[in-house]
Amino acid sequence: MNDHSFGSLRFKTHEVFNQSTPLVNYNLYTSNRVLRECMARMDTEWAEKSLKEFGGKLGAEEIIRSGFLANQYPPILRTHDRFGERINEVDFHPSWHQLLQLAMENRLHNLPWSSVKKGAHSVRAAMMMMASEIEFGHLCPISMTFSVFPVLKKHAPQFLDQWSQLILSNQYDQRFIPADEKNGVLCGMAMTEKQGGSDVRANTSIAKALNENTEFLLTGHKWFCSAPMVDAFLVLAQAPKGLSCFFMPRYLPDGTLNNFHIQRLKDKLGNRSNASGEIEFYNAWALLIGEEGRGIPTIIEMVNHTRLDCTIGSTGLMHQATVQAIHHCLHRSAFGKRLIDQPLMQNVLADLTLETEAAMQLTMRLAAAFDNAEEQALQRIITPIAKFWICKRTPPLIYEALECFGGAGFIEDSIMPRLYREAPLNSVWEGSGNVICLDVKRAMQNQPAAVESIINELNLAKGINSSFDTHLIAFSKIISASLTDNEAESRILVEKMALLLQAALLLRFSPAFMAEAFIDSRLNNSKSLFGTLSSQHNFQWIIGRMWTEE
Template sequence: MATTTHTVTNQPPPLVGYDVFTADHALTEAVERHLPLELLDDARQELSSLGTTAGSVQAREWGFLANEHPPELRTHDRYGHRIDEVDFHPAWHRLLGHAVTNGLTNAWGRPGGHVRRAAGFLVWTQAEAGHGCPLSMTHAAVPALRTDPALAAFWEPKLTSQIYEGEDLRPAAAKTGVLFGMGMTEKQGGSDVRANTTAAAPLDAQGEYLLTGHKWFCSAPMSDAFLVLAQAPGGLTCFLVPRVLEDGERNVFRIQRLKDKLGNRSNASSEVEFDRTWARRVGEEGRGVRTIIEMVAATRLDCVVGSAALMRQAVAQAVHHAAYRSAFGGVLIEKPLMRNVLADLALESEAATALAMRLAAAYDNDSEQERAFLRLAVPAAKYWVTKRCTPVTAEALECLGGNGYVEESGMPRLLREAPLNSIWEGSGNVQALDVLRALQREPMALNAFLEEVGRARGADHRLDGAIKDMLAELADLDGIEARARRLVERMALVLQGSLLVRYAPPAVADAFCASRLGADWGTAFGTLPHTLDLASLVERARAVV
């Protein structure tokens, strides 16, 4: 085959060989803002090391391999015995192992732990997002288990361990580090977990039960244990289901099939059946939702962080491509219209990062005021940031043109992953209704939220106007449920605007307020007012190799 015409020109180099953390100005500034001075040097070194690996050729290859070779279910061994095992490609274990050893399941036991973990999660998710699911569930199981001191004493050191032992099915007592999953949704109920039919029959007065029923979505089914909801005699209750019992016998945990999903292909999501499956009660009977709610809140925060990570990687790829690709007589990044698109995308990414890190800092603070703030801010952020992820990744893909539509670019994988976080742990309507519930039942939550956004009052007239409009929406109860999405969108935008006005460079804050809060913004990206300092926004978002 003739190759004389096959001279490769005008193709950008791959975005590899860089530090994902230090190249992200919005993230590094947030870490500096939210961590005490005495923790900064150690955190910077830790995150830079993780960022260097995340931006390496090796980690990029792990991500491709884990998705090109998805998990495979083995229900029986060669002799016909039921084994219910899932095989993963070695790349999956390398990704997951690196995450665990870098503390991405351990935020609870160290100063500044939530900020450091959220920053690490945001950095490492850019290498591959699917394995973030077991990381998130393992991290989030801790507050639920703390409702039972005996369970917490046994499991918490293993959950927060930085030793990865793979998904080897052994009794938890024989392992130093474990992974957790969860199973709440059932096919007849979905988000309405109170419609669950899985039955829990008490074995004794010490909290042992036998579960019978099904779970329609159970992610990471090779985890060491799961938190599930089931109907006990006293009502919907939370239970811990181990994969392997203390005597080494496997618990009854029938994996019926793995889901064939749009994205998140490296991660196994399954349907499971319980048939007199041994379980240990967590919390009181009939208080299952209350027991597991803090786990849900923590995983919702990870949805925000994970979406911010996907956006950041998509924008970094788009800006990188435009910095090297020439068309119509010049480099794309210098073309006014492309610069507008990139600046608009960069704004969305920075606002998501600033909000995600502010929520993580509130977890570290753990004051009554901050807990009240999180009650509204988490579902509002979960609603809005995860909703913005898909259009951001789609527009960023388009910046690469046909190159972005090709699997080798990595952009299709980002796009397939983007809708997941808006669905997992409650879709948009669930989040919006949760905000309404908090507004109606917890007045301290609204006070804390308003105090937070009010810290930027007077700094920008467009933000002040948006706060006024939001208050008018809150005061109007007519048809509030049907208007809930619009209200929650306003709340999230006002909160992001307040954070950027206080902490971001003036060009970033000005552009955000002019577009998101000043009503001078189109429905597509790339419609920022041309008078803004768009070049500095794009340069700030660029990941320099």
């Protein structure tokens, strides 16, 4: 505080009080009751110690600060060295490397592929969810590396031998050198072109065969390439037999740079810690992955796994925003009492909690489906449903959480502006809303088992709540008609399926008061704003599900 004197008069001009404390030095796992409950039913006791340790590391003040620094000092492109040689390097703040090292040490990029233990996808999902709360951008190369592995394993097992040990390594090696000289690698993908966007069949990049149709030279341009600094990419290009998938490393087998040029880094709304580049290649060497002319079916394996991560990441952003809002309201007073004790604010916080717990239950159910080989049909249809709905719900939830802070939530010193900028990304990444809804319709039309799996999943909650049963009966009557109705109403269908799935999971795994409030506000009533729950619900019980001071 500052003391000022005017004659004999002294007064204080700066005394700080009635402010919430920074949310640091806490454990993201032990403080997350819902996530712990999800893990408890998935037979993953083997990972409990690791989850607690990782949650504690993420909540440390040093790591939280690294999240801020990585966004305050975004990556810088160096196209040439001082001698004029093209190098295409991207420089990052040390905090970025610190975050990636922590992620790779804990195998966020490969856990299901490096472990044979039960529930590895679920354990990784829990870790990814927690990591996304602290800093979301660094998880882009982590997610893509994770998603590349099953594509190589399925479509190029002979080639995988050269890269598998590097992808399965838990060492982060930031050096820009040939892969065979590194201790570990990261991978990415490049599909989007400026004339096509989501319509990748309109791509114009060309692939020319070198020998026996396994080695190709690629020439083209990619409008968006996330994490262009990684060691190799899956790329779509037009081969003689049609759109095909290729594996393109940054370095050639002889140790020289491939003909891969980063033209610029995108100046983005959010995800600022991560580099997103516009790239060109001219006769860049690449290997065919999968069957020539079958590029989309080949790369879709990677897309499905990155869609899973979009869902996980958005859920993490939701949870962080909700916890930040509750923490602030516990420590801030207005009009004579704490914000947390004011009925209307309780309504808002309870509604945010409902949305977040429903998202977490659906996300972890999806991860469990990836763990179960017998649930491929369910995985196929829940992936786009969850990706669409949870990613769509994230921006309005984070905005409402930000508003709980008032003007303080609009200041960069808080995490809220960064969360808000990140919020829309996952709805665009790996297929925007319309693309995803049409994919749900395609799954329903092409795979009858997918529709049956949804009905079976919903029926597991039948008989617990009469209102839910009424909605389920109505849905069962229209589901067959939905296979052929006009695509203009696809969003209506997918929203209904998402809400029913979330309600069913809450009925089965959450306290009754959570499920009842969700069904009342999301199924029985049409609401457009957070904070509009009926006062018949116990707001304090609901809020207590999401956060209590450790």
